[in-house]
Amino acid sequence: MNAVAGTPPFAANAFVEAIEFLITPRESVTGGVQVGGVDEMLTLTANHMLLSAAAIAIACLVALPLGLWLGHVGKGEFLAISASNVGRAVPTLALIAFFIAFLGLGFLNVLAALTLLAIPPILTNTYVGVRGVDRDAVDAARGMGMTEPQIVRRVELPLSLRSVFGGVQLSAISVVATAILGPLASVETLGTPIVSVNVYGQAGLLGASILVAALAILINALLGVAQRALTPRGLKAGRSEAPGILRRIPFLQRQGSAQPT
Amino acid sequence: MADQHRQAAVVEFDHVTKRYDAPTGRDKGKPTPGAVNDLSMKVPAGKICILVGPSGCGKTTTMKMINRIIEPTSGTIRLQGEDVTGSPPDELRRRIGYVIQQVGLFPHLTIADNVATVPRLLRWDGSRTRARVDEMLDLVGMDPSIYRGRYPKELSGGQRQRVGVARALAADPPVMLMDEPFGAVDPIAREKLQNEFLRLQEDIGKTIVFVTHDIDEAIKMGDRIAVLRTGGKLAQYASPAELLMYPADEFVEDFVGADRALKRLALQRVRDIDLWTAATVRSGEPVAEARRKIAEADIDIPLVVDDHGRPQGWLSERGLAGERVRPELRSRAEPLVELDDVLRDALADLIESEVHYSPVVDPDGCLAGVLSLEVISQSLHVPPERARTSTELVEPAGDDAVSAEIEPA
Secondary structure (H helix, E strand, O other), rough: HHOOOOOOOOOHHHHHHHHHHHHHHOOOOOOOOOEEEHHHHHHHHHHHHHHHHHHHHHHHHHHHHHHHHHHHHOHHHHHHHHOOOOHHOOOHHHHHHHHHHHHHHHHHHHHHHHHHHHHHHHHHHHHHHHHOOOOHHHHHHOOOOOOHHHHHHHHHHHHHHHHHHHHHHHHHHHHHHHHHHHHHHOOOOOOHHHHHHHHHHHHHHHHHHHHHHHHHHHHHHHHHHHHHHHHHHHOOOOOOOHHHHHHHHHHHHHHHHOOOO | OOOOOOOOOOEEEEEEEOOOOOOOOOHHOOOOOEEEOOOOOOOEEOOEEEEEOOOOOHHHHHHHHHHOOOOOEEEEEEEEEOOOEHHOOOHHHHHHEEEEEOOOOOOOOOHHHHHHHHHHHHOOOOOHHHHHHHHHHHOOOOHHHHOOOOOOHOOOHHHHHHHHHHHOOOOOOEEEEEEOOOOOOOOOHHHHHHHHHHHHHHHHHEEEEEEEEEEEHHHHOEEEEEEEEEEOOOEEEOOHHHHHOOOHHHHHHHHOOOOHHHHHOOOOOOHHOOOEOOOEEEOOEEEHHHHHHHOOOOOOEEEEEEOOOOOOEEOOHHOOOOOOOOEEEEEEEOOEOOOOEEEHHHHHHHHOOOOOOOEEOOOOOOOEEEEEEEHHHOOOOOHHHHOHHHHHHHOOOOOOOOOOOOOOO
């Protein structure tokens, strides 16, 4: 504290400049145009969020029913589990480049790439969540005369909600973080100051980065609150859930049973 | 208990077979676990039928074919004369109560919502459902005002099992299927749940198909016991007493256990057998009179009773020395056996007190006779010509659909 009394050190200085960039417009590095400031940042943030929200919404529409159905019939474990690995292995940047051939530049291209990024975690977590639902509850539901869709809706979905939400959270963070690639396909997002650092300058790069990080944290927190609000009371409270959570992850189970006897 | 209709249905199996793919590789040639082979039997309305047998004998398959969780390969199952394949499985299942070993309560729903499952599937209106839920919780001995809003995880194992039974009964199904319902609770709670369930069944009088691997539970709970052998063949279908007295073959004999004679003691009550008589004397009565009564009785030693006929003790020889009976006891009247005791408990009392006989009293405490080891052993005697004939008891499901009792041939 006492060392920084006169001039702030470089890091703190850059941070202060970055915040200033977010609030007040300034002339660009290249000159001639005003960049930064609350207005431009709000527009970019809105674009960023719209793109991310669309990608997550489409991913949910695809992955939730598919995951619920695969989990319910207990098939396609390979598909559901390996989806997340493949999803992580294929870089979104490559997808954007790939889609230029089919969708050209623009919103659709980035939306498709981000949707493909968002699907795997939701699919995997939904599948694993449904498979982890107490088989006795499902057997009892069927034995009492619930139809298969009723079993999914009234038993399997509420009981796997926690896992499903985990997947959505994971997807949301990745998508919000990856949407900075938007400008590469000429979609203006918070990635614009980062990609066009030669126009926006170091302060713009850092300012936009801070904003993206803050957004990701905020969305994660909001989804966490939503998850807790939606979790039925009967599933809460019991805090020591470690064995239950372990039981839900299939590959851990397999490792356990593969021990030499 | 507004709408306890005591409705129950006959369940009939008519040449029911379930085949699975034969085991291959190492297990080739062994019987397929869970298979059922040409099963015909009839469960009378309002009775508890226990399916029992070693693991893999097809008892659970048999039960699950009733509500079409498993579909038979061939043959027909009828519920009150109606083929179960006649209606969609989910509609059929709403008419059949279902209780499984792990209960399978829905952890995200309250106890009330759990019990309301089938009424809601049947679209009962809200107030009727609520009233029914409370009635059901009362029926299984759980105060609705306390438990209605609780969640399954807040209950003990025994309480969950009770809720499971309440849930199965909620829509008043004529048939209940129970798959080892008391298998997952500790022995003390199990004993309690079994007794409670038997009392409940006296009220509700459902047709119950009950799967267990525990022959003692089968004997205790069953009106009828179907013993299945590996490969899914019905080895014997009989009442518990018949099963113990006349096992159809060596398999059943082995399965019910070497102590089957002792198990039968648990099925009979003291009032069911011919007791000995004893001379009862009162203090101050003429000795000559007492000696005349002693000559007529089954045992030589007279029993002193009070004015109400309640046994006081066994009279010693010195008590008969004078003109009048003097109350000189050789021993007190212990242990006292009650008419409603099962023979097993009565025998245990005799052995524990190291006596050969003891007085039996009725509910008022008055002497009803004398129970002796000899009387008990006579009650266990099986007329030899009746042994090993009870395969005939397996009557195929046929025309006279409601014959309630299956009499030994």
